Amino acid sequence: MEHVVIIGNGISGITAARYIRKLSDKRITIISAESDYFFSRTALMYVYMGHMKFEHTQPYENWFWKKNNLELVNDYVKTIDTKNQTLYFESGSSLKFDKLIIATGSKPNKFGWPGQDLKGVLGMYHKQDLERLEKLAPNNKVCKHAVIVGGGLIGIELAEMLNSRNIPVTFLVRESSFWNGVLPTVESEMINRHIISHHIDLRLSSNLKQIISDENGSVKSIVIEETDEEIACDLVGLTAGVSPNIEFLKSTDIEVSRGVLVNRHLETNIPNIYAIGDCAEQREPIGNRRPIEAVWYTGRMMGEVVAQSICGHKMTYNPGHWFNSAKFFDIEYQTYGWVFSKPKEGHSHFHWKHPDDTKCITIEYNTVTNKFLGINTFGIRMRHETFNTWLNEKRDIDYVINHLREANFDPELYKCYEKDILMAYKNQLQKV
Amino acid sequence: MSQKFQESMSLAKPESPDLSVKEKVSVFIGLTGLFILIVSLFNLEFPNTSLFLILALGCIVLGVTTFSNQRYLNKSKGIKNDAVWFKSISSKGLLGWMTGVSLTLFYMVLYFYPNLLGLGQKGDANTGMIALFDPLSKLLNGHQASQWFVYGTLYTVGILVFGYKFMLKYRHNRYQQLRTGSVMFFQLAFAFLIPELMSRLNSESFSLPYYDFKSIWPLNYYNFEKYRIDEFINAGNIGLALLVFGVISIFIITPILTYKYGKRWYCSWVCGCGALAETVGDPFRQLSDKRQIAWKIERWVIHSVLVFVILMTTAVVYSYLGKDTSEYWLTRKVFLALVGGLLSLVFALTLLFKRHALGKDAHYGAIGYFAIIISLIGIHFLDSQSTLFLFKAETLRTAYGFIIGSIFSGVIGTGFYPIFGNRVWCRFGCPMAAILGFQQRLFSKFRITTNGGQCISCGNCSTYCEMGIDVRWYAQKGENIVRSSCVGCGICSAVCPRGVLKLENGNLNGRINPNSILLGNDVNLIDLLKR
Numbered sequence: 001m002e003h004v005v006i007i008g009n010g011i012s013g014i015t016a017a018r019y020i021r022k023l024s025d026k027r028i029t030i031i032s033a034e035s036d037y038f039f040s041r042t043a044l045m046y047v048y049m050g051h052m053k054f055e056h057t058q059p060y061e062n063w064f065w066k067k068n069n070l071e072l073v074n075d076y077v078k079t080i081d082t083k084n085q086t087l088y089f090e091s092g093s094s095l096k097f098d099k100l101i102i103a104t105g106s107k108p109n110k111f112g113w114p115g116q117d118l119k120g121v122l123g124m125y126h127k128q129d130l131e132r133l134e135k136l137a138p139n140n141k142v143c144k145h146a147v148i149v150g151g152g153l154i155g156i157e158l159a160e161m162l163n164s165r166n167i168p169v170t171f172l173v174r175e176s177s178f179w180n181g182v183l184p185t186v187e188s189e190m191i192n193r194h195i196i197s198h199h200i201d202l203r204l205s206s207n208l209k210q211i212i213s214d215e216n217g218s219v220k221s222i223v224i225e226e227t228d229e230e231i232a233c234d235l236v237g238l239t240a241g242v243s244p245n246i247e248f249l250k251s252t253d254i255e256v257s258r259g260v261l262v263n264r265h266l267e268t269n270i271p272n273i274y275a276i277g278d279c280a281e282q283r284e285p286i287g288n289r290r291p292i293e294a295v296w297y298t299g300r301m302m303g304e305v306v307a308q309s310i311c312g313h314k315m316t317y318n319p320g321h322w323f324n325s326a327k328f329f330d331i332e333y334q335t336y337g338w339v340f341s342k343p344k345e346g347h348s349h350f351h352w353k354h355p356d357d358t359k360c361i362t363i364e365y366n367t368v369t370n371k372f373l374g375i376n377t378f379g380i381r382m383r384h385e386t387f388n389t390w391l392n393e394k395r396d397i398d399y400v401i402n403h404l405r406e407a408n409f410d411p412e413l414y415k416c417y418e419k420d421i422l423m424a425y426k427n428q429l430q431k432v
Numbered sequence: 433m434s435q436k437f438q439e440s441m442s443l444a445k446p447e448s449p450d451l452s453v454k455e456k457v458s459v460f461i462g463l464t465g466l467f468i469l470i471v472s473l474f475n476l477e478f479p480n481t482s483l484f485l486i487l488a489l490g491c492i493v494l495g496v497t498t499f500s501n502q503r504y505l506n507k508s509k510g511i512k513n514d515a516v517w518f519k520s521i522s523s524k525g526l527l528g529w530m531t532g533v534s535l536t537l538f539y540m541v542l543y544f545y546p547n548l549l550g551l552g553q554k555g556d557a558n559t560g561m562i563a564l565f566d567p568l569s570k571l572l573n574g575h576q577a578s579q580w581f582v583y584g585t586l587y588t589v590g591i592l593v594f595g596y597k598f599m600l601k602y603r604h605n606r607y608q609q610l611r612t613g614s615v616m617f618f619q620l621a622f623a624f625l626i627p628e629l630m631s632r633l634n635s636e637s638f639s640l641p642y643y644d645f646k647s648i649w650p651l652n653y654y655n656f657e658k659y660r661i662d663e664f665i666n667a668g669n670i671g672l673a674l675l676v677f678g679v680i681s682i683f684i685i686t687p688i689l690t691y692k693y694g695k696r697w698y699c700s701w702v703c704g705c706g707a708l709a710e711t712v713g714d715p716f717r718q719l720s721d722k723r724q725i726a727w728k729i730e731r732w733v734i735h736s737v738l739v740f741v742i743l744m745t746t747a748v749v750y751s752y753l754g755k756d757t758s759e760y761w762l763t764r765k766v767f768l769a770l771v772g773g774l775l776s777l778v779f780a781l782t783l784l785f786k787r788h789a790l791g792k793d794a795h796y797g798a799i800g801y802f803a804i805i806i807s808l809i810g811i812h813f814l815d816s817q818s819t820l821f822l823f824k825a826e827t828l829r830t831a832y833g834f835i836i837g838s839i840f841s842g843v844i845g846t847g848f849y850p851i852f853g854n855r856v857w858c859r860f861g862c863p864m865a866a867i868l869g870f871q872q873r874l875f876s877k878f879r880i881t882t883n884g885g886q887c888i889s890c891g892n893c894s895t896y897c898e899m900g901i902d903v904r905w906y907a908q909k910g911e912n913i914v915r916s917s918c919v920g921c922g923i924c925s926a927v928c929p930r931g932v933l934k935l936e937n938g939n940l941n942g943r944i945n946p947n948s949i950l951l952g953n954d955v956n957l958i959d960l961l962k963r
Contacts, residue, residue, distance in 0.1 A: 011889065040888060040889040040890050040891060042888040042889075042890050043888075043889075043890035043891055043892070046890065046891075046892060049513070049514050049515070050513070050514055050515035050516050050517045050518045050519075051511075051513040051514070051516060051517070051892065051895070051927075052517065052891060052892065052895050053517050056722075056891045056894065056895045057890070057891050058891075059889045059891065059904055059905070059908060061723060061724060164514040164515070197508065198508065296888045296889075297885045297886075297888075300885075301885075323884070323885065323886070325886050325930040325931060326930075327929040327930070329508070329510070330508050330509060330510030330511075330604070332929065332930070332931050334886070334930075334931055381883070381931035381934070382931075383883060383884075384883045384884025384885060384886055385883075385884050388884065409883055409931060409934050410934075411605065411606075411607040411922060411925050411926070411934060411935065412607055412934075412935060412936070413606045413607045413610055414605075414606050414607065415606065
């Protein structure tokens, strides 16, 4: 029987395993050094905040794996002998495979800051990071002040986490406004105000110069590059993005760049070895998508594609229209299609913002053809399927604005803003 | 791998954040109100009962409302679940267990030893806690209070004050606010004020049974008992109208509303049990058991209760009907034929139209129960004694009242809120929920829609589902959630951080979509189908 081995039990690896099991009775082994069972990484924040217990982050009960004949191994892969198709573990044992799927995900970035390995400095990615955070910042008596470095999605989540335990937070953001490499200015500034309203000490255009140690090798303070200001703190969260977790492949002949290089079938340069999820890097770009996408759903999609291929239905990884979502404290964010922080050439933005400063939308469209290109929506839920259809049908912005009600996904009985949006749209058009 | 299931990630097990001074004062005021009630148990002669009753209830109302204001009005609008699993009361800690035990004891005393609460025996004057409520009872219905009046008052006050707290907690969510306003209204008006005031109309020559219009058979399992039927019939046209209303409630109104809106129209907008669960019980919703085994047990237990209540009611009605067609058209035989006919019709229609929508075990369950009912009725036709179904009707009635009416719905259903979660009764025991659930699963436009590929499997929806539905199981596959137990409270949708879930009434086509393909992956559907 063919033996499929999957390194990594995150969403990509587990999705691959589930689909291979659906399609075949191959022997499947899943390896992880992080946790015994699959859990949702994105939910770790809710464990710290007390919304959930760790067991709630596990989408499948523990009997699931045995029942579906999925073998789980808790060990760390040290290296791979691709010629003999064998994995070598840190524990000293080894495992032979016929097909190998690399799904090892990411690790937090560190940019060589002085003091970045001190006690009290952590990223927020792995289960072990959460365990360390729980030790370092159980409450605001042990952790009197925390500094977060890096204004992305994980940074703002860490701020929300610490905030839930009343730990004062200073939030260093390199950009002049939160996440403005992705969000248009109007939206980014609205989120700035929302962050500050939660009593976060938000420092824009601020870089980390160094982390200063106390006599025990723990964090004492940090220094800001721009101002040389020193801020005393007990915890430093490094959340300046993530990169593929592939150090263990460096000595193998699997071709890597920043991530493991794969073609559109998610195959590496070595036959029978595949890479999926955050650690995979596309050789050829797919639309506007980046070659490495550390996004939950692309991991899931790649898992499904690789499973089909391994089970004899060779499939091309073909992610459809871009979409994503996040939550910034109390404000939910969704995006469908492409909205750039500054409209691309020949494009323009239509903005609408509610006076309460927690809801807004931005639509990017082509100024010549009026073609609808994408929407950012804050505080209003939209229906994925509807926007997917409109993007497929290449609708124009008039159509989208006039039919926005059909795309609304807010709970029933909520106030609707389509009329306000339509009014704003007409007013802005008249001005032009 | 054999490592024990991790209880919590929290090493320090941080206690809930300290209460602010104002919150502490609020708690003190509320507890003072409760203290007066407890003191009243010891038969102290209050100089002025009205004053102390107002003081007791007033303190409880003031305490809870000021506490809620402190807790929620100073914070931004949004989900407020911080530290839920750190607080002793909401994570089965010491406070949780103590509350559970106290509530359970209260229910035992209420149901089985009301004299301990001070109920006057054989028309004697009340003493203790029940006497404290005499002034209010006399004001409303003109009589001295009973233990049920005390319970009804506390129940209503609980729903109103904790409903207020719930509305502040979810003040960003209009669905939650309107729904809570609705249960508060139905409890205050329909379950409390109207029946109490109605009983004022009663005189020696005219008497209506105590009737909460929104309490529908089989939840209101005693609605068709002999004494009530006699009262209905003796009360002339009004009584008859009420009796007819009771019958059409379950056979006409319920199916129509459930078809249009799902069982939520009742369970989380109208029902009194649901009202208590959603307000007083809200802090415990995350404690419901999410394991698959719990679901399996649930299906057997709740449907067994349904069979029990149908048998019991049939037996009770049968026992007081006559045999002679010349006296009244509805004789025992006609009645049994009607019941059997109705059940067979439901069974046949379900198998005819919805065979494909039922899982294997639902098949077995349906066939099994149907066979039992039919064979029991058959036994009757064969032996035709005064007993029905091997048991005396009266025995069945008392057993049901004791096991289901008192122990299950009261002592376990509510007393165990802080241990098993707030919907134990609704999930495992309520026969009304079973009927509505059956309709919701097979004949309703209601479903919870999932939003394409946005789910990140975080598990907030499953954790906060009070009915123990593993919502994530469906959401992460892009499947609609169509489950008979869903009461449509909408909390899964509220706590979802990615805007994935929406409660909707929509087209019946494609309502159940087990093979849906997640949006995002552009696949050739024709190719996929060929496989």
